[in-house]
Amino acid sequence: MTTTLLRIATAGSVDDGKSTLVGRLLHDAKAILADSLDDLARTSAERGFGGQAGALDLALVTDGLRAEREQGITIDVAYRYFSTARRSFILADCPGHVQYTRNTVTGASTADAAIVLVDARHGVLEQTRRHLGVLALLRVPQLVLAVNKMDLVDWDEQRFSAIETEVLDLAGQLGLQAATVIPVSALHGDNVVDPSAHSHWYAGPTLLGLLEELAPGRPAGTARLDVQYVIRPQGALAPGLDPEAYRDFRGYAGTLADGSLSVGETVGILSNGYPATSRVKAIGTPSGPVGTAQPGEAIVLELEDEVDIARGDTVVAGQLPQAVREFAAEVCILAPATLAEGQRVLLKHGTKVAAAKIGPISHVLDVADYSHRQADTLGLNDLGRLTVRSSAALSPADYSDSRTGGSFLLIEPATGRTLAAGIIGAGHAAA
Known part of the structure; x- marks a missing residue:
């Protein structure tokens, strides 16, 4: 019987139903306390949610900030902890809006698995592609693609199959091989915890059933x-x-x-x-x-x-990885700023903070088709590859082997603002 901890992050475009799915998962898994459930019912009734007595706005389970409730969107990463008889979970509900992509990077950086939602009516959108790119950058080991709001397309099997083919093809392009696609309705709970009577053509697992079976994390590496x-x-x-x-x-x-x-x-x-x-x-x-x-x-x-x-x-x-002062890495820009060759930054790797300079920028990822586009600068939410030149020697590891040794931050010296998060791969020799 599996009793290990699994860290999960949600991703997807705005209004794909991530917060509702998380709320449904917690509600149907009996992971919401009675007093919280009473508060949820009271707030839902005040808002006239669903037009019927007793209906619950399950998105409110995670959208706790006042601005989130007023705007109806997730802004910050909301963490929830729950357990079933088979496993314990830490779930990070990440924002879908492009403005908060940096929060998604934060939420997914420690995830063993990610749930990417796609609205069955709209299919794959630009932000869906961007989030898949982020998950590939962060080497998230397991990917679950939930095609949500299937009830709004009358559980059309052909519509689901078309989206399934598209997202699996995109995941394959990015190297995200361990992917499972599930048709769900977060609002009504279909295929979230219990199997749906509406998807007779689907023989796969429910979302919770799959999460309970996924292999946890990465194997232990070098201390x-x-x-x-x-x-x-x-x-x-x-x-x-x-x-x-x-x-x-x-x-x-x-x-x-x-x-x-x-x-x-x-x-x-x-x-x-x-x-x-x-x-x-x-x-x-x-x-x-x-x-x-x-x-x-x-x-x-x-x-x-x-x-x-x-x-x-x-x-x-054992043996120390080779010490370097210059390396190439993939980065995600987290601040409304521009990175350019020659720019001075602070580099934070582990507990070391050193002065550094941006070297040549190799490319930026075009989220439309995942091609590499030549670029001289990188801006907010861009995913790209560049060279970093450090004033101090570092001993980086491949991120696939060590999330600690293979990651770093670039910081603005004058303000202390985090500019970018970086991932060091196996071939990190500077280009």
């Missing part, structure tokens, strides 16, 4: 610790401690990512831009010392050798 803080003895000696050991203690604190790390294991270190090696002497956690630390744990690492390690340096189990 990686980006040092957040160097811990040295401070204050008076606590009773019972060895004065010599206390004076010589030096620990490196951070969050372990991607894999497990054990005492005695050999590690590679990028220290002040230079590679070094050592062995793990001890691992501390908030609960005390451990022999092995797991991914996601906050730890303090003690090494057998004295190495000059500071905040922003990287410790990796």
